[in-house]
Amino acid sequence: MNKEEKKKKVIILLGIWGVCMLVCVVIGMSRSTKAIVKRETGKSVIAQTETVDAKPEEAPTLDLSALQSKLKAYLKENDIGSKDVGYYVEDLESRQSIENNGDELYFAASTYKIPLAMVWYDAINAGDVEESEYRDLLENMIVYSDNDAAEYLFESLGGWGEFKDAITAYDKKQKADSDYLVLDNTFTPANMGHIVTYLYDHQEEYDHLIKDMKKSMPGQFLDRNLNIYFAQKYGSYEEAYNAAGVSLTGHPYVVTIYTDLGDYGESVIGDLNEICYDFFNTAE
Structure with a gap:
């Protein structure tokens, strides 16, 4: 393999490595965003459930x-x-x-x-x-x-x-x-x-x-x-x-x-x- 071919091979490997890193970053950001959305959505559901399920206290009948x-x-x-x-x-x-x-x-x-x-x-x-x-x-x-x-x-x-x-x-x-x-x-x-x-x-x-x-x-x-x-x-x-x-x-x-x-x-x-x-x- 001559010097020119080795150079092309290095460039290709670096390109593949860069693409892999970019994909990893994108996947990581996506998971992080989903986690945040999931946490925020979960909090909202809990609050809403508490609001829906909460029943007003009935005033006690006076004796x-x-x-x-x-x-x-x-x-x-x-x-x-x-x-x-x-x-x-x-x-x-x-x-x-x-x-x-x-x-x-x-x-x-x-x-x-x-x-x-x-x-x-x-x-x-x-x-x-x-x-x-x-x-x-x-x-x-x-x-x-x-x-x-x-x-x-x-x-x-x-x-x-x-x-x-x-x-x-x-x-x-x-x-x-x-x-x-x-x-x-x-x-x-x-x-x-x-x-x-x-x-x-x-x-x-x-x-x-x-x-x-x-x-x-x-x-x-x-x-x-x-x-x-x-x-x-x-x-x-x-x-x-x-x-x-x-x-x-x-x-x-x-x-x-x-x-x-x-x-x-x-x-x-x-x-x-x-x-x-x-x-x-x-x-x-």
Whole structure:
């Protein structure tokens, strides 16, 4: 083999070696890229699987017997007779409820204005009357407890019988018997509580009413110790001091409290609702 042939052979071998090295580099890069893609893809799948498989934790059902014990203890510690206070409390998430004298009749005072307003908002929503003609009357009746406005709205329905017959639609548990219809402004805590629950369940239909209830006696009655503009309607007449409302801040619940304690009843209402509010919003 002459010198020229040897030179060509070396060049060919170097070319083959170069091609082999290039192929090795390409294969190595390909494997590395696949490994990276595989690792990244695997991480994404795991995250997605965790997201898909993860189930939201269900909120535990609150034990209302514990709340009942707290409320009863308050009455006992303050020497308040059991018959002097009637209440109804409903957890609007679990729909469990507790009560004290829940089926006893109490003079409702101005708390009856909640269902009275609901009847009129039903008429407005049905197109039977113009809202512009009744809006001020309804607002004054709820926010300022205007009795003249309430009397006009009440008498326009025809009286107690017609009024109570109309509001039985808000409480399927309340029988519209003759005793219920003729007992004028008397309600049980449970009956009024069921009415407020209906209000909560149909908030869109009673939006104006709820807004007015938030402006009703802020810092007093149910809002006395909370100062959160608790949606309520208060009422007082002689020894009867009452309030009914719904908590729209934090855990939702309905509370109706009727008392026969004179003006002392207002502070009792505030204390009892504070116990309820703290229970629903700290026990979870």
